[in-house]
Amino acid sequence: MWRHFASNALTMLVLIVFVAGGVILWAKNQYTQPGPLADAICLRVESGSKIPSVARQLNEEGAISNETIFKIGAEYSDSARSLKAGSFLLREGISMAEINAIITGSGRSTCGTEVNFRIGILRNQVVVSELDPETNRYVVRVSFDPAEDAVPTDYTEVRDDPDVRFRVTLAEGATSWQITEGLKAADFLDGEVAGVPVEGTLAPDSYEVASGTVRSALITQMSEAQKAILEEAWRNRAADLPYETIEEALIMASIVEKETGVPEERGQVASVFVNRLRQGIRLQTDPTVIYGITLGQGSLGRGLRQSELRRETPWNTYLIDALPPTPIANPGKASIEAALNPEETDYLFFVADGSGGHAFAKTLAEHNENVAKWRAIEAERSNN
Structure with a gap:
């Protein structure tokens, strides 16, 4: 009798372990396999949010198939306490594991609003854009020249939002004075600029910055980037x-x-x-x-x-x-x-060719012919 009971109990235990293992394997597959999200979305995680509320939000958005599995997966990976506030792009079919990695990772917003302060040669421009999750492209909400235009409310409303991303973009060919003056006009930056950097030593590029970034630190970053580019080109x-x-x-x-x-x-x-x-x-x-x-x-x-x-x-x-x-x-x-x-x-020579490019010449005679053609184009344009 006792042996029969022990045998049944052992069989039941094996069955339970087998079923539990199957459930765990199923849950793991659910956590890592592509999810049900049909179209990309921008998920906003508010400051102070917890994993359960985010799981509920994700379920309502149709991004996950099971709230419980998502919560257990976050807890099991020991990342639940690393949840970040921000706006995060979730592509279609993203898995629960990938969502968890995004919202508990660097904390850098990957969608939502971006402010780009563009320092140009003739003028500066502030562009406020919003990422369209479906096309993964930014749609301009407003743009203005900070030196000439009144500051629009669309800009002031988003400038102090902690989720907004900021960027400073330098046009190729801008002078160090133009860049310095532009940085002074960027009201989301902080600190003074001691002087105009040496001409040519700042790398034209697009720099992602945080609100309150110190201007001198950004100039140092630009200078180091240009130095690296120049030294590599010099070596080669x-x-x-x-x-x-x-x-x-x-x-x-x-x-x-x-x-x-x-x-x-x-x-x-x-x-x-x-x-x-x-x-x-x-x-x-x-x-x-x-x-x-x-x-x-x-x-x-x-x-x-x-x-x-x-x-x-x-x-x-x-x-x-x-x-x-x-x-x-x-x-x-x-x-x-x-x-x-x-x-x-x-x-040895070149002159504008009327198309936005140049006509090149090896001899002065060829060059003079090209100059004559360009002057004819200029004359025709001035008469129209």
Whole structure:
């Protein structure tokens, strides 16, 4: 009798363990397999939220198949206490395990509202955008020039929201003075700027920042980024370039940056100036003359006068025999790479071709023909 009872009990125990194991395996599969979310959503986790309330929210959104499994999974992974407040993009079909990793990870919001302060060459612009989860693209809510426009309420309403992400974007070819003035105007940054950084030493890029980021710290980040780009390009530079120092290469890169906005032309433009330096021909480039007039403090806003082309400044490459003493802007990575690995050409001249690009020439006669074509285009445009 006793043996029969023990045998039944053991059988029952084995059955229970087997069923429990099957349940655990099923729950684990439910936790890690693709979930039921049909379309991407932006999940907002409020400050002070707990896993149970988030699980309920996720269930209501149709993002998870089982609240209990989600809660147990979060507790089992020991991440429930790491829940972060913010707005998080959840793509379609995301698993419960992936959701848990997102909302308990870095805490950086991945959707919602973004404020982008764009520092340009002619003007600055503040753009407030909202991420559309379905297209994973930002939709502009409002944009304005902080120097000329009244600050819209759409901006002031979101500026102090802790979930809003901030970004500072530098245009390629902006001067250090323009960047410094732009950073001063960004009201979500903090701290003073001691002085204008050395021209050319700030990397044009898009920098994600937090509200209250210290301006000097951001400038240091920009400077370190440019230094890394320049040093890598210098290590990989072509042989026999007419630059004695890395600083001279940066000067050339800044000239290339200001001479063309067409990416595929940078190598050709660089080749023209390299060929001129090698042959002892003056660079004769207008952007350097303009820098000698403005010193990088804004744009000239008009064409150069003949008297200005004859004015002696350290940057007037119609008068000096080599590179100017400093960069004339902050060049982007592509212009730096073009200056240090220019295309191999015989070009010595270039002029605008009317399409936004340039016509290149090997001889003065070819160049004069291109100039005549450009002047004809200008005349036709002025008559229309």
